[in-house]
Amino acid sequence: MLKILVVDDDKNSRDIIKLSLENSYEVDVALNGVHALELIRSKSYDVVICDYVMNEIDGIEVLKKLRKIGSNAVFILITAFGSSDIAIKAIQEGAYEYLSKPFKMSKLKQIIQNVEKGLNESKTFNETNKLENDFDDQVIAESSVFLETLKDMARVAISDVPVLITGESGVGKEIVAKSIHRYSKRSKYPFVAVNCNAIPGSLLESELFGYEKGAFTGADKGKPGYFEQAQKGTLFLDEIGDLEFDLQVKLLRVLQEQSIRRVGGIKDIKLDVRFIFATNVDLDKKVQEGKFRADLYYRLKVAEIRVPPLxxxxxxxxxxxxxxxxxxxxxxxxxxxxxxxxxxxxxxxxxxxxxxxxxxxxxxxxxxxxxxxxxxxxxxxxxxxVKDTITKEDILQVLEKTRNNRKKAAELLGVSRATFYRLLRRYNID
Structure with a gap:
C-alpha cells in the first residue's frame, strides 16, 4: 500500500484530501512544511502531496529539502496561485506533477494511480538539472492546456534527446524551442535557429553543412555552417517538413553519425549539438504519401511537443x-x-x-x-x-430597450456596428 503524506497549512484542504485517499492508501498529514520535513526524516513516504503557499517555507522549498535529505518520494505540488514559473520550477526541481486549485479529486486519484503503476518500473524522479533562471516572460501560460505543454517542455529540457515541436503557424514553436534551450545544460552555448523555407533549396545544404574554399564558384574562403555554429548548443530547424528529399537523407546521416562534412571537404567534423525540429504539417501523412522519409521521421520525434493553437x-x-x-x-x-x-x-x-x-x-x-x-x-x-454567441432573442431585447437605436444596441451587446448589422442579416431582422 502506498504511503502518502499530505502537506497543507489549511486544515480543510488537507482533511478533504486525506478523507478522499485514506480508504485506498496509508495517509499521514503535516501541518506545514517544517512539520513535513520532520515526518519525512523519521518515515519513508512514496508520495508527498504539498501545497505551494505556506508559512515559514513554501512547497518548492519543501521539495528542495526533501531531495537534499535523500527522499525520492513522488512529489505533487498543489496551489491556488498558479503560474507558469511555479510549474516549470516545480517540474525541474523533481516534482512529478503540478495541480492548480480548484481541482477535481478524481484527477488527483488518477495521478496517484499512475504513480502506483509507475513505481513498478525503473523511473527516476530526482532530476539533477534544475532551472535557476526565471521563465522567459514571452511565454504566457494561464490556460491548463498550455500549462501541460510547458510541463512537457520542462521534462524534455533536462535531457539531450531530439525534439519535434508540432503546431499551426504562429503558435510560438520557436519560443518553446528557445525555452527548451534556455533550461537545458547547453544554455550557456549558442541557440541557432534556421527556417528551412527561408533559404533557397540550392543554398540550404551549404548553409547547413558549411563549405571549404573553392568548393564552388564564389567560395573564396571556407565557412562553417549552422551545424558547426551550434556546437555545444542547440540547433533549431523550423519547417522541417518541407525539407527536400536529398537533404532528408543527409540529415538522417547527421543524426546517426553525429558528424558532418563540409561541402567540398575531405574530413568529418564531430558534432556536439542538441537538435530541435518544428513543423506545421502532418508528417505522418507526408510519410504515408512518400514525401518524407519514415526513418528520419522516427529519428526526429524521439520526444514530441504539440503547441496548441490560441x-x-x-x-x-x-x-x-x-x-x-x-x-x-x-x-x-x-x-x-x-x-x-x-x-x-x-x-x-x-x-x-x-x-x-x-x-x-x-x-x-x-x-x-x-x-x-x-x-x-x-x-x-x-x-x-468572430464567433457569434449572441442569439436572435438577445438582439430583439436590446432593440426594444434602445427603441430601435442600432448604435446603442451594438454597444450594449459589446459588438461593433459591422458585426451587429451582420447579425441582423443572419437572423432576418428588419
Missing part, C-alpha cells in the same frame, strides 16, 4: 495581449484594453494564432496613443472569424 487556450489571450501592449508601447502613457476590446478578442478564433494577436495589438497601439484605451474597433478584427 483558440484552444482562451485564458491566455488577454494576458498575451497585455504583454504585447507593454512590449510595443513606446508612447509616454499607459495604454489598456477596453472591456469591449477584451470581449471581442475572446470571441475571435485567431487563425494566425499568437503571431496574429501580436500584430493586431501592435497596430491598435497607434490608434490608442492619444486616448490610452484600445477600443474594439481599433483591433481591426476579421469579422468572419
Amino acid at each position: 483558440r484552444e487556450r482562451k485564458e491566455d489571450i488577454i494576458p498575451l495581449a497585455n504583454y504585447f501592449i507593454r512590449k510595443y508601447n513606446t508612447f509616454n502613457r499607459e495604454i489598456k484594453l477596453s472591456n469591449k476590446a477584451e470581449k471581442l478578442l475572446l470571441r475571435y478564433d485567431f487563425p494566425g494564432n499568437v503571431r496574429e494577436l501580436e500584430n493586431i495589438i501592435r497596430a491598435s497601439l497607434i490608434k490608442a496613443r492619444y486616448t490610452g484605451i484600445i477600443l474594439d474597433e481599433d483591433l481591426n478584427i476579421k469579422e468572419e472569424f
